[in-house]
Amino acid sequence: MESSSPEAHVPIVPESTHSHDEARLPDRLAPSALCDGLMDRYATGDASAFAELYRQLAPRLRMFLLRLCGSPRLSEDLLQDTFLRIHRARGSFTKGAAAMPWIYAIARNVFLDNVRKGRERSAVAMDELREEPHPLAHSLPTPEAAMVATESLAIVRSTLERMPPAHREAFILIRFEGMSVADAAQVLDASEAAVKVRAFRAYEAFRSALRSAGKDL
Amino acid sequence: MTTELDREALFDIPDPYAASEWTDAVVPRVDELPPAPTRMQLRATRVLAVAVAAACDIALVMAMGLRGGKAGITPGVVLLGVGLPLLGAAGAVAVAQSSASRRNTVMGSIAIAYLVFTATALATRGPGSVSAEAMVRCMVVGAGLSAVPVLVSILCMRRAFATAIRSRSAAIGVASGLLAAAATRMHCGDDALLHVLLGHGAPVVVAMVATVAWGARRMRS
Numbered sequence: 001m002e003s004s005s006p007e008a009h010v011p012i013v014p015e016s017t018h019s020h021d022e023a024r025l026p027d028r029l030a031p032s033a034l035c036d037g038l039m040d041r042y043a044t045g046d047a048s049a050f051a052e053l054y055r056q057l058a059p060r061l062r063m064f065l066l067r068l069c070g071s072p073r074l075s076e077d078l079l080q081d082t083f084l085r086i087h088r089a090r091g092s093f094t095k096g097a098a099a100m101p102w103i104y105a106i107a108r109n110v111f112l113d114n115v116r117k118g119r120e121r122s123a124v125a126m127d128e129l130r131e132e133p134h135p136l137a138h139s140l141p142t143p144e145a146a147m148v149a150t151e152s153l154a155i156v157r158s159t160l161e162r163m164p165p166a167h168r169e170a171f172i173l174i175r176f177e178g179m180s181v182a183d184a185a186q187v188l189d190a191s192e193a194a195v196k197v198r199a200f201r202a203y204e205a206f207r208s209a210l211r212s213a214g215k216d217l
Numbered sequence: 218m219t220t221e222l223d224r225e226a227l228f229d230i231p232d233p234y235a236a237s238e239w240t241d242a243v244v245p246r247v248d249e250l251p252p253a254p255t256r257m258q259l260r261a262t263r264v265l266a267v268a269v270a271a272a273c274d275i276a277l278v279m280a281m282g283l284r285g286g287k288a289g290i291t292p293g294v295v296l297l298g299v300g301l302p303l304l305g306a307a308g309a310v311a312v313a314q315s316s317a318s319r320r321n322t323v324m325g326s327i328a329i330a331y332l333v334f335t336a337t338a339l340a341t342r343g344p345g346s347v348s349a350e351a352m353v354r355c356m357v358v359g360a361g362l363s364a365v366p367v368l369v370s371i372l373c374m375r376r377a378f379a380t381a382i383r384s385r386s387a388a389i390g391v392a393s394g395l396l397a398a399a400a401t402r403m404h405c406g407d408d409a410l411l412h413v414l415l416g417h418g419a420p421v422v423v424a425m426v427a428t429v430a431w432g433a434r435r436m437r438s
Binding site for chain 1: 224226228229233234237238244245247248250253256257258259260314316319320376377379381437
């Protein structure tokens with residue numbers, strides 16, 4: 001995948017962001033085995049496993065739902081619904097199965113049900129986040145670099161909102177949730193080839209949007 | 218790129234929500250949550266549900282009358298005409314509960330239904346009519362016998378699947394239809410190949426469609 005451009009102006013992602021993301025990926029994947037065990041315990045009736053499962057997963061699932069719906073308030077409501085459904089369906093969790101794809105699939109179902117009910121991505125809620133600075137703005141060398149990074153984030157956010165939901169989901173799971181293509185395919189109930197194509201199309205959409213705004217990857 | 222996704226390159230795109238990381242998760246009290254069955258309780262409920270569905274079908278067959286005369290209940294009919302569909306039903310339930318993909322679940326259910334029916338019909342073929350009237354009668358009887366298994370499976374498989382809901386509910390429908398097909402064989406003494414394939418096979422398709430239509434939403438977690 002080519003990611004450099006001759007008409008580069010200012011790099012939109014500073015070095016520190018790369019290292020931040022790359023460092024975060026193993027952390028995101030680490031609790032999988034732990035969650036498998038916790039979910040298995042909870043499925044057999046160990047109530048104490050619920051609190052630990054919630055502590056491990058709530059922040060991740062809330063971010064996943066936030067990336068899908070775009071509204072912090074709505075994502076918290078959806079998170080509560082997700083845990084309620086996990087609780088109700090706990091007996092159906094297959095022994096020895098991977099918990100993460102199962103849990104993410106339930107979270108996605110909650111989001112899709114919400115979309116069907118008509119409470120789609122709220123434009124008002126999106127405005128809550130629109131003017132947020134880049135998370136690493138304070139570590140950037142100049143105010144100009146911080147401003148460029150913040151603008152880039154706004155472009156990424158609006159591109160994420162506009163792209164087809166299937167592309168958005170695939171990209172979010174692989175890029176932001178750190179899932180393998182196989183796990184993402186399980187969550188999305190699609191083939192691995194289809195998920196790869198969707199994630200790539202999403203990437204192309206971001207790249208095109210950033211380039212047309214004069215930013216470079 | 219279309220065949221190999223370069224995951225590293227995806228990290229060129231910054232996370233627009235990274236600033237919204239949330240770490241202060243307040244854990245809800247588990248005793249405030251509504252009651253939810255554990256795996257063992259759910260398994261016991263499902264075993265009971267299968268027993269209830271089988272008992273209902275046996276009672277209906279007894280009420281309608283067992284196959285009699287020359288084509289009575291022989292060991293071959295019991296073993297192949299009844300045993301094989303029941304084995305197929307167990308296979309379809311296993312397919313529904315496996316982690317197979319949507320396509321594999323559908324293909325697996327169809328393959329089980331087809332193989333079971335062809336094998337049953339071929340192995341037990343004997344004298345009988347190929348009249349359309351007899352065939353339609355068995356289709357109606359089979360559809361009626363599949364009503365209880367379909368209803369029971371929809372109720373006891375509530376919130377059972379998180380993904381591939383339609384294909385998994387179709388597999389459950391195939392299992393319900395095969396249970397009804399086994400019961401139909403205990404009632405109908407017509408062993409003509411075409412009669413068994415169509416007259417006893419069509420209710421499996423009806424059960425599958427009915428389970429997907431009425432059950433898919435309820436089986437989704």
